[in-house]
Amino acid sequence: MTTTAQTRVPGGRYGLAQAARMEWIKLRSLRSTWWTLAVTAAGTVGIGVAVGLNTRDASGDLTNNALAGVVPGLLLAGALGVLTMTSEYSSGTIRVTLAAVPRRPLVLAAKAAVFGAVTLIAGEAASFIAFFADAATLRHGIAAPTLGQPGVLRAVVVTGAGFCLIGLLGLGLGAIIRHGAAAVAVLVAGIYVIAGVIGIVAHGAAAYMPLLIVGNSLSTTKPVTCGTNGVNCPHFLSAWAGLGVLCLYAVIALAAGGWLLARRDA
Secondary structure (H helix, E strand, C coil), rough: CCCCCCCCHHHHCCCCHHHHHHHHHHCCCCHHHHHHHHHHHHCCCHHHHHHHCCCCCCCCCHHHHCCCCHHHHHHHHHHHHHHHHHHHHHCHHHHHHHHHHHHHHHHHHHHHHHHHHHHHHHHHHHHHHHHHHHHHHCCCCCCCCCCCCHHHHHHHHHHHHHHHHHHHHHHHHHHHCHHHHHHHHHHHHHHHHHHHHHHHHHHHHCCCCCCHHHHHHHHHCCCCCCCCCCCCCCCCCHHHHHHHHHHHHHHHHCCCCCHHHHHCCC
């Protein structure tokens, strides 16, 4: 991911709005950004449709089923966040960016604002489309959930926001690590591998893992149960608590990335 797009600000005064405008020019000029978002949305919707076609239990959490495609889609959103940051290091354009905007934390803040807005819109679109597509493919005799039912609209909205937060987590990791492959590896390990391990050895902590937060807190409208008796089933966070934890992860990663960006050489 490389770009040479630049923008000038009269008088040398660079605030958040001017830095964000520059970041938007760079982001929108990259075809890989839109292809990645399109593939992420298509995968989310496609998995939701597949689950809808194979749903036979009308008593299950149909909203959670419709949003099942969000879980693998998180990887692409996070990887895109990583590459949005690390591509500037691999191409050398980070020096040009920092020369134009010497306030380094402002650069990361502008990237986070622009990238977060784009992924939030894409995530919400994918979440709503997947929900309605799944409802249209349910078998006869299974009533499709509606947005007016308790918890359904909330589940769809906060699940869409999950794309944005995982993407911002990836952006922060990119600023911390600065190497695309290494940062993506850490992201995958943190979201997928470690979550599975902790789920096995520490059931209580599993509820705080990003993957399980999205799958069992944000996208659910009914209490999650494990098996017939709930033995060894973590007490999953509520949707809003889970959203708050994801926000905290993203803020910590971005704060650490901004701190390191201000103290290290480009």
